[in-house]
Amino acid sequence: MKRESERSPGTAFLIQIFACEFKMSVVVRPSPSIETRVAPQRPETILSLKNVGKGFGSGVTRTEVLTNINLNVREGEFLAVVGFSGSGKSTFMKLLAGLETPDTGQLLMNGLPIAGPSPDRGLVFQNYSLLPWLTVRGNIALSVDSVFRSWPKAERRDHVEKFIEMVGLGHAAHRRPHELSGGMRQRVSLARTLAMKPKILLLDEPLSALDALTRSVLQEEILKIWEEERQTCVMITNDVDEAILVADRIVPLNPGPNASLGPTFTVELDRPRRATELNHNTTFRGLRNAVTNYLVAVRQKNRDDEAAASTAPKIELPDLQPRSLALPRKSTTNRPIVTS
Ligand SMILES: Nc1ncnc2c1ncn2[C@@H]1O[C@H](COP(=O)(O)OP(=O)(O)O)[C@@H](O)[C@H]1O
Numbered sequence: 382m383k384r385e386s387e388r389s390p391g392t393a394f395l396i397q398i399f400a401c402e403f404k405m406s407v408v409v410r411p412s413p414s415i416e417t418r419v420a421p422q423r424p425e426t427i428l429s430l431k432n433v434g435k436g437f438g439s440g441v442t443r444t445e446v447l448t449n450i451n452l453n454v455r456e457g458e459f460l461a462v463v464g465f466s467g468s469g470k471s472t473f474m475k476l477l478a479g480l481e482t483p484d485t486g487q488l489l490m491n492g493l494p495i496a497g498p499s500p501d502r503g504l505v506f507q508n509y510s511l512l513p514w515l516t517v518r519g520n521i522a523l524s525v526d527s528v529f530r531s532w533p534k535a536e537r538r539d540h541v542e543k544f545i546e547m548v549g550l551g552h553a554a555h556r557r558p559h560e561l562s563g564g565m566r567q568r569v570s571l572a573r574t575l576a577m578k579p580k581i582l583l584l585d586e587p588l589s590a591l592d593a594l595t596r597s598v599l600q601e602e603i604l605k606i607w608e609e610e611r612q613t614c615v616m617i618t619n620d621v622d623e624a625i626l627v628a629d630r631i632v633p634l635n636p637g638p639n640a641s642l643g644p645t646f647t648v649e650l651d652r653p654r655r656a657t658e659l660n661h662n663t664t665f666r667g668l669r670n671a672v673t674n675y676l677v678a679v680r681q682k683n684r685d686d687e688a689a690a691s692t693a694p695k696i697e698l699p700d701l702q703p704r705s706l707a708l709p710r711k712s713t714t715n716r717p718i719v720t721s
């Protein structure tokens with residue numbers, strides 16, 4: 382099955398053509414017994430961010446959200462970006478998706494600048510963003526029909542069904558979003574993106590809106606799907622345990638404004654991973670401490686720096702004692718009650 386790579390101006394998807402083919406190096410040794418060897422495949426850099434900066438607003442209302450972001454994402458790896466709320470994680474993700482353009486620096490996919498959204502980079506949002514008037518099947522079919530317009534109808538239909546089954550929604554394929562739980566909606570959202578067969582899967586806190594139990598079930602499902610498909614995945618999360626469970630590498634996003642990336646933490650845990658088993662693993666616990674301690678320390682430093690840099694005049698508060706709000710005793714006269 383070939384993916385369609387021609388432009389389709391009538392759709393909501395801007396399709397870009399990247400003429401980058403996977404390169405496999407063949408080493409031919411000049412020896413008497415001619416030996417042809419396929420070199421071990423080294424993961425190539427698929428995404429590259431060089432000194433990327435992004436801010437919003439102008440003049441005095443301008444905020445520099447991201448500054449000096451440098452990162453290489455390798456083909457086939459699962460990278461998790463962890464950070465506090467408001468630090469610029471979604472802005473970072475929108476840059477990768479091509480929904481925002483950087484103010485400074487360069488954003489490259491396979492060595493070419495990212496100029497806009499593309500089905501090559503499938504984004505799953507926190508808030509599902511499904512079309513409410515379409516069923517589960519209809520939501521997924523819309524994406525498939527847009528991206529794979531040249532496929533025969535039956536092939537597209539089978540493709541849609543495959544992804545409905547993959548996320549365990551066969552029984553609910555005819556339902557509309559308002560008839561689904563939060564976890565089911567997020568499954569549709571995931572299936573819709575996976576069905577477009579993106580080269581890179583971008584997950585922006587896909588599980589943050591879910592209750593803890595549903596979240597842990599879906600974590601394992603995402604992990605299982607990724608272990609089968611092994612496509613490049615960048616996932617934003619505010620949950621350190623989740624990041625360790627799924628990722629090969631964890632990169633913290635320091636608190637903003639002017640947020641930059643922190644040091645890389647490599648997750649050296651065997652796969653397949655299961656959350657219930659990891660709780661007892663000393664590597665897991667050590668990594669959880671290291672990442673959490675880093676995030677807490679960097680946030681404290683950020684607060685201290687902000688307080689030190691603050692030019693706002695310090696307001697001396699008067700030393701007041703709260704007055705009792707208890708009702709005054711019933712007066713026998715109608716005199717207004719004067720309190721001192
Ligand atoms: N389109 C926008 N216009 C103005 N400010 C924005 C815009 N998008 C994000 N911001 C600001 O950038 C900062 C980071 O936002 P965001 O990337 O959503 O953070 P996070 O996802 O980490 O919670 C916030 O202060 C937010 O108000």
Ligand SMILES: [Mg+2]
Binds near residue numbers: 586
């Ligand atoms: Mg966000």
